[in-house]
Amino acid sequence: MNIVIDLPTVFAFVIAFAVFLYIVMDGFDLGLGMLFPFFPEKKDRDVMMNSVAPVWDGNETWLVLGGGALYAAFPLAYAILMPAIYTPIIAMLIGLVFRGIAFEFRWRSRRERNQWDVSFAAGSLIAALAQGIALGAILQGVTVTGRAYGGGWWDWLTPFSILTGLSVVAGYMLLGVTWLIMKTNGDLRERAYMLAWPLLVATLVAILAVSLATPFLDAEYARRWFAWPNIVLTAPVPVAVAGITFLLLRSIAKRQDYYPFPLTLVLFATSFGGLGVSIFPYIVPRSVTIWDAASPHDSLLFMIVGVAILVPIILAYTAWNYWVFRGKIDADSGYH
């Protein structure tokens, strides 16, 4: 038996996996932050923040893995993309700073109306918007000269990247609100249900708009989605989105607390798969493939051993952490 494993492909999936876990896990944290303006009362915000306080740091680590693995496995892509999306990346980092420090600072401030609530909400919004804009900027393609980025420092700003930015904001808020439905009780949960409707509609509109706009960015995207035989594979994607939407609507209508969040995860996974169809095997769309950008075989081999052993262990103790803090958070217990 001689199975040839193409390591660049493996690493493309490893990074996609890390990015996906980041999107859904930090997605609900960031979504929760962006929901703060809709829940002005301190006791509600306490519950919201405590529902993610024990897990947010682990969630954010997937972003570090995504960036680190890109640097390690596809250094050329890292070197081209980071300057290309310079401004959104810096904005994201600053947003994440304001969001991250709020977790501890909030409880240390003596003021009743807490400035760190603003920091938490605004930081989450900036980070989410910047991530969406970065995604759009990559999708629409960047100028490459030799082994470097060759464009200007405002190239990322287009109507399409603004659209993807807003889409990610809507999607993260939907994740955040369905997380709240799952983790809370009473009045807080009821208001989360009310917000779930418009956010689901907004997310669906966003998915539809990005899906319609993408083929117009480049003929290659259109060919991948609509030409025979690809359409056999791509046609089920919108069908799946429709099916998940139906289940989501039903679970929200029936007040099934534990269904909307996992269903939203599936919705994200489907959309993420759709992005994969558009991009693969490019890592800098339409100019650099994963094979052009890949580190030498030796570096990939050295890392794949660690990935294969450590990622399952990481997933296990991450799951344990979620398990320890499982269940609904009761706003009334704990005050003494």
Place this chain on the structure above:
Amino acid sequence: MFEGFDAVVLARIQFAFTMSFHIVFPAFSIGLASYLAVLEALWLWTGREVFINLFNYWLKIFAIAFGMGVVSGIVMSYQFGTNWAVFSDKTGPVLGPLMAYEVLTAFFLEAGFLGVMLFGLKRVGPKLHFLATMMVATGTLISAFWILSANSWMQTPAGYAMNAAGQFIAADWFKLIFNPSFPYRLVHMVLAAYLTTAFVVGAVGAWHLLSDNAREGSRVMFSMAMWMAALVAPIQIFAGDQHGLNTLEYQPAKVMAMEGHFKSHPNGAPLILFGFPSMKDAEVKYSIEIPKASSLILKHDLNAPLAGLDTVPRENWPPVPIVFWSFRVMVGIGFAMLGIGALSLLMRWRGKLYDSPLLHRLAVLMGPAGFVAVLAGWITTETGRQPFTVYGLMRTAESASPLAAPAVATSLIAFIIVYFIVFTAGVIYMLRLMAEPPHHGEEGPRGDVPTHAGGIAPGIGMAASSGKG
């Protein structure tokens, strides 16, 4: 604010600024995580309440320091790509895997167990909780291992080859990871983190002893910190000396800058205590020197010849004044720490450890000294590596991203504003916590708010229904 600077200089300022802010938090949290593990172990072992009070007291401060380390660390992990894209392209195949391993073996470990460490004592019980604390402490040390390996490789590259695209590739992973300066740097940095933390803990203990020397919590933390100072400061000075000898072997120009040796000394080099190094005139002005002492320290021989910067092409000189001064600041603080440690031993021997306002005042004064020493040490080693990013192989000027200067200047200004807001607040909150003495029944980071799931009891029947995390 930054008109007229070129993009490379701005990128260097940005890296230096974001790094300097970042480094103080890991330096503190490496030491504090280990201290917390020791406190919890002592609590489990002896059952004495003072240890769990101290644990919860320092856990609140740890939560803030760790949070600031995390947010400023994420910025660092993207600095390479945003501002140093060419460096990233060339070094990705060798340094990328080390950083990927840091994420996989350290960051996830810390993050995965941090929640339980901060909020989970009553949910999982003392034993599992201690395991979580140990995992976080271990994670901080593993993180130091990988990042210092990567940094050391940039200082003393080994085990590499070059490919056709001009990238560094691995020839021997073992030699690459355990490159010549790595063991020295790792020991020196971890000890620095421990000393830094010991002096913070000691200062807080001393501060509270000054107002009331009967409190058990203040006494225990002060005593523990002074043991650390007395035992670790001399070890650190020895480790630093060994690290210096290693630098002399692999990066002689850095040592020449540290020593201020512009000229070669064939018959024993003087130790320049103070003076004003001038790059232009290639001499140290108004220097106070001890004849032949530098040769004694570096070569263990009064008359051993030592080469000076006159043997190094000028374009390869590091900025001598910065390296010269930062080195003296670090060494000066190291000896001051040694002095505090010795004084504490004397007072302890006399039975006056808790009754010596002089020692307590000095300890308070020395509270932030570790941070200053860590920064000075990093400035010495990083500035001393210039003008290279990969020592002798890749110049800093050839490492930067193809960015317009306004882009880098804008992001630099943004980081400066954000960091000053955020870190000022963080330091104020930490000082506020430190200003209160540890007391009976000390609570962890969320003593007053619910973290508990009502209704669903955790597997282990601890006092979970109280809901206190």
